[in-house]
Amino acid sequence: MLPVDLPDAVREALLAPLVDHHCHGVRRDELSRAQFELLITEGSTPAPPGTTHFDTPIGAAIRRWCAPVLDLDPHAPPAVYLARRAELGAGEVNRRLLEASGIVAFLVDTGLEAPELLSAAEMGRHGGAAADEIVRLEQIEQDVAETARAAVDYMDSLAEELTARAARAVGLKSIAAYRCGLDFDPARPSRGSVIAAANRRLGDPKRRLTDPILIRHLLWTAVDVARERGLPMQFHTGYGDTDLYLNRADPALMTGFIRSLQPIGVPIILLHCYPYHRQAAYLAAVFPHVYVDVGLALTYTAAGSARIMAELLELVPFHKQMFSSDCYGVAETCHLGALYFRHSLARVLRTRLDDDEWNATDCARIAHMIGSGNARRVYRL
Numbered sequence: 001m002l003p004v005d006l007p008d009a010v011r012e013a014l015l016a017p018l019v020d021h022h023c024h025g026v027r028r029d030e031l032s033r034a035q036f037e038l039l040i041t042e043g044s045t046p047a048p049p050g051t052t053h054f055d056t057p058i059g060a061a062i063r064r065w066c067a068p069v070l071d072l073d074p075h076a077p078p079a080v081y082l083a084r085r086a087e088l089g090a091g092e093v094n095r096r097l098l099e100a101s102g103i104v105a106f107l108v109d110t111g112l113e114a115p116e117l118l119s120a121a122e123m124g125r126h127g128g129a130a131a132d133e134i135v136r137l138e139q140i141e142q143d144v145a146e147t148a149r150a151a152v153d154y155m156d157s158l159a160e161e162l163t164a165r166a167a168r169a170v171g172l173k174s175i176a177a178y179r180c181g182l183d184f185d186p187a188r189p190s191r192g193s194v195i196a197a198a199n200r201r202l203g204d205p206k207r208r209l210t211d212p213i214l215i216r217h218l219l220w221t222a223v224d225v226a227r228e229r230g231l232p233m234q235f236h237t238g239y240g241d242t243d244l245y246l247n248r249a250d251p252a253l254m255t256g257f258i259r260s261l262q263p264i265g266v267p268i269i270l271l272h273c274y275p276y277h278r279q280a281a282y283l284a285a286v287f288p289h290v291y292v293d294v295g296l297a298l299t300y301t302a303a304g305s306a307r308i309m310a311e312l313l314e315l316v317p318f319h320k321q322m323f324s325s326d327c328y329g330v331a332e333t334c335h336l337g338a339l340y341f342r343h344s345l346a347r348v349l350r351t352r353l354d355d356d357e358w359n360a361t362d363c364a365r366i367a368h369m370i371g372s373g374n375a376r377r378v379y380r381l
């Protein structure tokens with residue numbers, strides 16, 4: 001179902017199977033209302049007393065669009081929705097919502113792996129889709145820091161471990177935005193500075209990595225691996241959870257690093273981007289190796305998502321944008337990510353057709369590129 005009338009070819013292109021190039025596992029266990037509510041916010045706390053996280057754009061969207069997938073009327077009240085969810089059980093709910101998303105391939109960020117989250121392979125099985133892994137760099141660094149005995153050992157193990165993990169993956173991902181901000185010095189750090197920083201790090205290896213020297217070393221080691229294996233590198237930018245200083249996640253802060261990677265040819269994929277999606281569109285427009293996505297933003301802005309899609313499409317080259325659901329925790333986020341992607345793009349395409357700016361053939365081609373073609377090309381699926 002699409003919110004506007006469109007020529008058949010455009011409808012078919014919008015409803016065609018999607019490649020979800022950035023997502024996480026959803027929970028396999030039964031969730032209490034409190035647990036469910038914490039998984040439909042990027043915040044980390046319950047709604048204030050007497051209020052609910054259902055009173056948000058995403059909460060209303062769950063009641064509107066996920067309720068019918070569970071055989072309820074649209075706009076079912078939260079208590080009715082959660083009772084039906086419990087009645088069906090997590091396995092059935094996951095299967096229905098993942099399948100309803102019409103996703104044909106999941107590229108799963110496995111950096112948050114936990115026993116209660118479906119693995120990449122399970123996401124594929126539940127959703128009737130293919131599944132591949134995206135390796136999270138900071139997770140590998142953490143594993144290496146906790147086992148390395150000396151700085152040289154740390155540097156060697158990091159390179160070896162990254163190479164080994166990358167061999168089974170279709171891309172790498174960094175959350176440097178969370179750790180030191182994207183305004184890091186773009187240069188590759190000197191070996192001496194890395195050894196000194198690694199020695200400090202090994203004194204307290206359980207701590208999260210925040211040292212910009214070691215983050216730059218991690219990124220440049222990853223660039224070497226990505227170039228060797230022809231893999232793209234994803235970067236968290238923009239909107240995220242409460243660990244983030246949003247102003248340090250503006251992708252324009254990474255311009256120096258992006259420029260350094262241009263001659264190397266490693267594709268850089270800017271995830272989320274909102275509210276800096278216009279900056280991201282600019283970067284994708286001027287740098288040949290930069291791609292963008294507004295996945296998480298469409299789900300969380302829900303009924304308002306068409307405006308974000310329209311703003312991104314003001315400037316972004318059509319061969320540079322990708323679809324993602326960025327689902328995490330509950331399968332509702334997968335269904336809504338796909339649904340609002342299709343709805344928001346449908347509305348923008350309808351406007352372009354009405355204005356006689358793009359014809360139906362253009363619109364169908366653009367929907368295919370953004371929905372799956374660009375990801376297939378860049379990740380070599």
Ligand SMILES: [Zn+2]
Binds near residue numbers: 023024
């Ligand atoms: Zn994500």
